[in-house]
Amino acid sequence: MSRPAIALQVYVLDTPDPSGLASFYAVLLGWDIDDAATDDDWVQLRAPAGGGLAFQLAPEFTPSTWPDDRVGLQAHLDLEVDDLDAAEEWVLRHGATRVVGPNPSPTFRTYRDPSGHLFCLVRSA
Template sequence: MPPLMKLAAITLDCADPEALAAFYRQVTGFEPHPKSDGDFAGLTREDGLFIGFQRVDGYRAPSWPDQAVPQQVHLDFAVDDFDEAEALLLALGATKPEYQPNGERGRVLVDPAGHPFCLTGA
């Protein structure tokens, strides 16, 4: 039986859609969506998967790992080399929180808008 739904889009709230789209473009290699504007930016993959970034007035970044401000979204990225991926992501503007719950099986980083995301083994 084929799946009932196919994931078509993921949208993240943020204060600066264009800046966050630029960060994830460098990370994923997705192409900019032609209908991006100042309040919304998007990236697309060849198979049609879309990642959107929408401006939210008064945006408050998640406060991971505590939940005073919830995560809102959580992305996982499979990587071949944790150290290499982490170094690149930190150079692009991600940060690494002190709390790392997965030991050697994965790493948690935070994007420039404060969304936590994970690196997992490929």
């Protein structure tokens, strides 16, 4: 049997505030909210090249407490940047908070978005 056509449509993040979190990532990434794929408990962003991120209402969402729980990041977004310092200033200005992990690196930094999801800024090679 050959592989059926399977493609990633969107990566979904649970949040108590889908509209607010979508706005946060829209500003960070410069993507537009897809009004045709949005309702009261679901907001979707479209990447210019296709795919994107979606934000699903989850009133009981509890973010990971990494690095305190030592379980690990589990799942997170890596966002590629040319300038770590400039990108850090941008994400902090728009509501992110810096997370100092157990393994500091000169090539990436870890943050929480306004709902508490972890993401990293990764310096491009």
